[in-house]
Amino acid sequence: MGVFVASFAGTTMDTACRLQRYVIQELARTFLPRAPRRACPTCGYDVSGLSVAGKELESPHSHHEESTHAHTPIGHERDAEAEPGPAGEASGAAAADPQCPECGTICPLEQTEATAWRATLRAQRALASNLNPFKWLATVHGATLFAVATAAMLAAVPPPGQALSWQNAGMGGLILWPLFGATNQLLAGLAFIVIAAWLIAKKRPWWFIVAPTIIMIVLPAWALSWQAFVGNEANPSWLADAKWPLVAIAVIVLALEAWLVVEVGVRMVRKDSAPLEQSEQDR
Structure with missing residues (x-):
């Protein structure tokens, strides 16, 4: 055992x-500089100004702005304008795959969501001091x-009220043990939110996940708030007992949960900015 x-x-x-x-x-x-509209997936260099056959490279999620070009990638338009024959195909392939001026990496016109995410992160780090x-x-x-x-x-760190010694080493986790149950349940609720957002973005049935998502978000958040700030005579709140580490982490967890819920709600309202939905349109 x-x-x-x-x-x-x-x-x-x-x-x-x-x-x-x-x-x-x-x-x-969130504290790094804003990334360019389109970045190199290797070094993060700003390649949004590059052009292909006289057309400037667009953001990975900007094709939906005009309905006439929503389902026609730039590369396909360029292929239609290219001259027929092996020479035309070769020049078209070269034009469809521009190189990054910084590292020479091929920057494809159509990027997957994972590639675009990595390119954005590298660009943010490259711009930061x-x-x-x-x-x-x-x-x-x-x-x-x-x-x-x-x-x-x-x-x-030793448990509260005990001295720092080898006997108490490794027992610092007991300080946050009262948070274990609520944070685990909130983690499940946040996972439900991510799944629901993915199903909605993919335009798949999502009604069956609404009830468990609400339950796993509301009940653990209410229980954590009650334990941290309300309590009763038999079970005083952490605020009343001056358990500041528990209070601080409870506030942080609740704030992060609220942040994620609000951000997902904004994404659902502004469907035109949902990455998954836009990537489907770009295809």
């Missing part, structure tokens, strides 16, 4: 570090090191 408990603790810490890394990366990106700490936190290695380091520091 002890082996299973230790394995559970290890896998939980690993999952927590991974999730923390994802959150750190996304939050750090080397003294900007968020530039380092936006990378996979930087966010991972930060997540592991903070988790190790938390584990090294």
Whole structure:
């Protein structure tokens, strides 16, 4: 049984570090300079000014602006105008694949969502100053090191009311143990939100996920808020007991949840800016 408990603790810490890394990366990106409309997928160089057969490269999600060109990629228009024959095909292929002036990478006209995301992230890091700490936190290695380091520091902190010693080493996680249940349920609710947003963007049936999404978002958030700020005589709130680490993390978790819900709602209202839907139109 002890082996299973230790394995559970290890896998939980690993999952927590991974999730923390994802959150750190996304939050750090919000503090980086705005990326160009189109960037090189290798170095992040701004290639939005390049032209193909007299046409300027467009943003990966800008083809839907004109209905006459919503389903006609630029490369296909260029192929229609190119001269027939092997020479024309060769020149058309070269024109359809412009090179990045910075690193020489081929920049395809049509990018997948993952490629466009990586290009945007590289462009943001390239534009940011080397003294900007968020530039380092936006990378996979930087966010991972930060997540592991903070988790190790938390584990090294002794439980409240106990001295720092080797006997108490590794018990710092007990400080945040009261948050374990609520945050796990909120994580499930956030996963439901992501799935619902994906189904709506893909124009697939999504009615069946509405009820569990609302339940898994509202109930854990209400329980966490009650425990952090309300409480009762038998179970005082963390605010009344001056458990400031729990209060601070509860506020952060609730704020992140509200942020995600609002952002998804805005995306649903402004369907013209939904990346998944636009990528489908570009095809």
